[in-house]
Amino acid sequence: MKKLINDPKQVVTESVEGFGAAHADLVSVHPEPLFITRKDAPRQGKVGLVSGGGSGHEPLHAGYVGRGMLDAAVPGAMFTSPTPDQILPATTAVDGGAGVLHIVKNYTGDVLNFETAAELAEAEGVTVRTVLVNDDVAVEDSLYTAGRRGVGGTVLVERIAGGAAERGDSLDAVTAIAQRVIDNVRSMGVALAACTVPHAGQPSFDLTDDEIEIGIGIHGEPGRHRIAMENADGITGRLMEPILADLKVDSGEKVLLFVNGMGGTPASELYIVYRRARQLLEEQGIVVERSLVGNYITALEMQGASITVLRLDDEMVELWDSPVHTAALHWGV
Amino acid sequence: MKKLINDPKQVVTESVEGFGAAHADLVSVHPEPLFITRKDAPRQGKVGLVSGGGSGHEPLHAGYVGRGMLDAAVPGAMFTSPTPDQILPATTAVDGGAGVLHIVKNYTGDVLNFETAAELAEAEGVTVRTVLVNDDVAVEDSLYTAGRRGVGGTVLVERIAGGAAERGDSLDAVTAIAQRVIDNVRSMGVALAACTVPHAGQPSFDLTDDEIEIGIGIHGEPGRHRIAMENADGITGRLMEPILADLKVDSGEKVLLFVNGMGGTPASELYIVYRRARQLLEEQGIVVERSLVGNYITALEMQGASITVLRLDDEMVELWDSPVHTAALHWGV
Structure with a gap:
């Protein structure tokens, strides 16, 4: 370690x-x-x-x-x-x-x-x-x-x-x-590689070189299933499908699309996932009204990402945009 | 990959x-x-x-x-x-x-x-x-x-x-x-593990399980030397010593201290490095007037960090604090 x-x-x-x-x-x-x-x-x-x-x-x-x-x-x-x-x-x-x-x-x-x-x-x-x-x-x-x-x-x-x-x-x-x-919010994540908890000293789980875990938790706890590595668009589809099936967003509705890094994934990859997730939403006529992309809820240095979709109403948009001043989110002030 | x-x-x-x-x-x-x-x-x-x-x-x-x-x-x-x-x-x-x-x-x-x-x-x-x-x-x-x-x-x-x-x-x-x-600015970095450039498909260099590279570049190019793994305080000292030797900051001067993640390092570790770097500055009577901690200039998913020290004058502080609105830095507006 x-x-x-x-x-x-x-x-x-x-x-x-x-x-x-x-x-x-x-x-x-x-x-x-x-x-x-x-x-x-x-x-x-x-x-x-x-x-x-x-x-x-x-x-x-x-x-x-x-x-x-x-x-x-x-x-x-x-x-x-x-x-x-x-x-x-x-x-x-x-x-x-x-x-x-x-x-x-x-x-x-x-x-x-x-x-x-x-x-x-x-x-x-x-x-x-x-x-x-x-x-x-x-x-x-x-x-x-x-x-x-x-x-x-x-x-x-x-x-x-x-x-x-x-x-x-x-x-x-x-x-x-x-x-x-x-x-009104739903999420799902994927892990490409595990993280190591300092006092454990060993990776929290094992994935082979060609394996990823769909539906991973933020502590590396098991998800839905392990599959062979796929490309970003394929993986993004696998995360978005259950989110949208559960959230049931209709065409014309507005959402916030949040693509989150698990800690060890480059920003460039998060934007590739964002790109595809947004395409999938827009194909269904869903309006991406606000976006957030980056490492906001991580699992140490785990490689992977999660997607979160929030169905927005006008008051949520107003509150989202209102001034915030914290170490990790800062705008309007 | x-x-x-x-x-x-x-x-x-x-x-x-x-x-x-x-x-x-x-x-x-x-x-x-x-x-x-x-x-x-x-x-x-x-x-x-x-x-x-x-x-x-x-x-x-x-x-x-x-x-x-x-x-x-x-x-x-x-x-x-x-x-x-x-x-x-x-x-x-x-x-x-x-x-x-x-x-x-x-x-x-x-x-x-x-x-x-x-x-x-x-x-x-x-x-x-x-x-x-x-x-x-x-x-x-x-x-x-x-x-x-x-x-x-x-x-x-x-x-x-x-x-x-x-x-x-x-x-x-x-x-x-x-x-x-x-x-008035000096930096130095360390790598714990390499990154993989997508079209290369292989890690850009190899480090053994007990080895780190002091003075790494942001493309994984070689630094000063490879040493056996040390604790965070020891590594921080190895980065700060040449920065301060070169920058020659005097007691009473003000600096901006910037601890940067290379892409695959948890925020918690960056703050441990920040803590020690700040201690080292304060022990010499140097005033940490502004701080920045996070992934701001990365090398894909490389594990490691860099430290940057900027000797500040009043105009630099004023301009640093002035409104900025970009995807990665945002305040005052």
Whole structure:
């Protein structure tokens, strides 16, 4: 294993320390227990948004802390849920009196730990709502999940709900629009090569030189099936077909098309996938109204990509475009 | 070779096509000969900025086309200079009557081809100036270069000179500040694992499981030496030492610290490198005034990183912070 790390046990701590120093204008790092808040948290009267999950998916979630997106991010160990003793103080730290929304990717550990933290926060007088992101159409249940996994759609939920919270929406309203994004977003991914978790020291799975995994999870957990390597247009078709079958977008509807790199895929390849995905949408008369292409929810250095399609309405577009200032998404300000 | 591509010969064409579709609000793609311009080019009275080079370093250069940065980018084949018949029409397309600056990374092919295009453009009545970026302290001459190579510093030159052009500086003034950035910026990189150029189909070099290459170029060309794998802090020290020896920054001076991923390195590792590089600067009383961490000049999916240090003056900080709206850098607007 060759990695730019010191001690495998210190990867998250040292990385977050570097992140906090590089983005000290945006965030504060609370080292023990570890969580990251917006520099100006709590904001009185504003709904607080908290997300978190295992590390290794950067820039998710700490890269999305800032104006117009998250108020706090809670990083667990690599590919491991954060604990309630981290999530609780992150929640209370960003409560400005208007309540807090937990945005949770649907993995069993995350769901349980956020649930416990929410109960403890409620006992301390903080109103907490929770939404579960479950956009991955690849498998119904998985190694770490009952029900569908939460993947790329999470970035879109955080941005759009974050825009709603920033404009002053109530907790009920922010929760409702987060849920509306979840109801209208679907994703699926592919792996060409595995990643290596630092403390494991070995690739998380094996693929032969001519094999890819369709429907991979963001922790390298199994997808739908392994197939022989195909070209980009073929693979893109295999990802788009189940997304569109599940989402049922009609001709004339508007979508956001998000092509995400898993960490070890060149940008040039992501744009080749984007090109084909967009062609497939346009062939059906679907309008690609907004786009996002890049490494936004990764699996360390895994080679591969995921595609996410969000059915847009006018309010979602307005919130997507509203000012955002985080380490990884930044516009309008 | 597993890549998300169709035909190795079509990687650049299809990728730029996807890029143009995803960022149609910012850029126009001119397919034959291939170059990318700002949507609103030419801007009358504004100095035009043109850069380019071999593909495979995305988001460099097309990702930096837009307000406050480049007016045109000219992508060559993978790791291969663009030709004068691409550079010439890109140059004339962005001439708004105030002249054009060519920002060229110091590789022999790029230097020759931009020089030819500049002469042809001058013959068509366009005033052209050229700056050569040569920030890589690793080697004095290399496989593709007489003199030092141009690497990460290029991104900073494009941003700061782009800010100067946007505020209406003359061609002489924009050239002068671009040269001032070049005179004050130094870089060095490391590779943990090679990348594979699509039409080659094989890794561009071999490293054993316990070996890294210090001073690697952005095409995988050899650096200073191969050493046994070390930890991140040790490697960071090996990159920072020659940068600081060459740049001679004094205590109390301000710098921009840029930690760049080569394409296949997780963000978490880049922040661990950033953490240590910043410590080393601060131990010498050097002030890290601005930071940039991420994949900004890559070598396809190479695993590794580079560090760039720019000695800042007040005008550079002001121009760095000025509004920029490109696919890969976006703030203040």
